[in-house]
Amino acid sequence: MELRQLIYFDTVVREGGFTRAAQHLHIAQPAISAQIKLLETELGVALLDRTTRPPALTHAGELFRLRVRRILDHVDAARTEMTELADLVxxxxxxxxxxxxxxxxxxxxxxxxxxxxxxxxxxxxxxxxxxxxxxxxxxxxxxxxxxxxxxxxxxxxxxxLADEHFVLALPPGHPLTACARVDFTQTRDELFVCLPPASGMHTLLHETAAQAGFTPRVDFVADTPATVRAFVAAGLGIAVMAASTTTTPGPLITTRPILTPPHHPPITLITAxxxxxxxxxxxxxxxxxxxxxxxxxx
Structure with missing residues (x-):
């Protein structure tokens, strides 16, 4: 059984006869008739009643047509997917x-x-x-x-895509490094480094501090986590940072878990x-x- 035989058979049915199918496919009518005859021989059943005009589907042909339509639909879908993949070039x-x-x-x-x-x-x-x-x-x-x-x-x-969590970033030797886990109330008198007010991190810092009963003093606003880390490493303040931004190469800092850490939203792929x-x-x-x-x- 060949794909072209299935296409010929389906086209004869859709076009209502061998002549119109040949015109549609731009193939000689005898070639289409011969291939469908080979298909019937292989299957051992007649698919078309050639005594009618146009040829009518036999009972076996009706059943076979349903299967053929599914196969050709899958072929069309595969062809579309491959075309889309080709567009990646x-x-x-x-x-x-x-x-x-x-x-x-x-x-x-x-x-x-x-x-x-x-x-x-x-x-x-x-x-x-x-x-x-x-x-x-x-x-x-x-x-x-x-x-x-x-x-x-x-x-x-x-x-x-991935999960993330927050830690407290401290300068090396900071007194809070002695804690295995830092209660955020312990940071009440600290100076903070943070991302700009338009950032989610800035909002989160103030919300976390408010829950701990104080307003954080942010003396240094940095445009990137790398700059926040540089300020912390220089001893100019402490910061709440995403854990992944503290493990990449950069200035030396110390991190500690927060007793009740703020929730960090998952990292997500965002599309239309x-x-x-x-x-x-x-x-x-x-x-x-x-x-x-x-x-x-x-």
Whole structure:
């Protein structure tokens, strides 16, 4: 049984006869008739009643037609998917990401993706989540990677990538390093370093401090977690930081668990709700594949 025989058979039925099927397929009528005859011989049943005009389906032909239609639908779907994959060899993928990405090595993922799809031009921009999501909504970015927040779920498609948690970052030798776990009330008289007021981290710090009964004194506002870490290492303050940002190479700091830590939202792939373009889907798959490897585990 050959695929072309199934196509010929289906076309004869849809077009209402051998002549119109031959015209539709641009194939000589005897060739179509011969192939369907071979198909019937192989199956051991007659599929078409050739005594009628146009040929009518036999009972076996009716049953067989249902199976053929399913097969051809699968073939069409496979052909569409392969065409979409072929489209990955060209185009642009615009990526936005926040500085906090948990265990995700985004640069390594981008390098692997570009090696696999050299025809796709990658662009990348880092920043705070809200401006990045605004650019996603306006079509200036194709995807955003960053912490989830409640307002995203209604207008975007979210895919969980990794979990994250907070720790207290301290200068080496700070008195609180003597604690196995720090109660946030113990930080009441400390100076804090934090990200800008527009960041989720700034809001979270003030909410956590309020629950502990005080307002934090933030003397230094830094634009990135790396800069926050540099201020802490220099002894200019302490900070609540995502754990992943304290384990990468950088200035020496000490970290301690927080007794009742604030919740860190999961790291999420954020895209528009409409069906994903092939390049976006492939990049998402690359991200998740990287996170399943031992090297990428938190």
């Amino acid at each position: 060209r185009g642009t993928l615009r990526i936005g990401a926040t500085p906090v990405l948990g265990p995700i090595d985004l640069i390594a993922v981008m390098a692997t993706f570009r090696s696999a799809h050299p025809g796709v031009t990658l662009s990348y921009r880092s920043g705070l989540l809200d401006p990045l999501v605004a650019d996603l909504d306006d079509g200036r970015l194709d995807l955003v990677i960053g912490p989830e927040h409640p307002g995203l779920a209604t207008g975007h498609h979210l895919e969980h 709700k409409h069906p994903l373009a092939p390049a976006i889907r492939a990049f998402a798959d690359q991200l998740k594949a990287a996170l399943t490897t031992p090297e990428a585990a938190p």
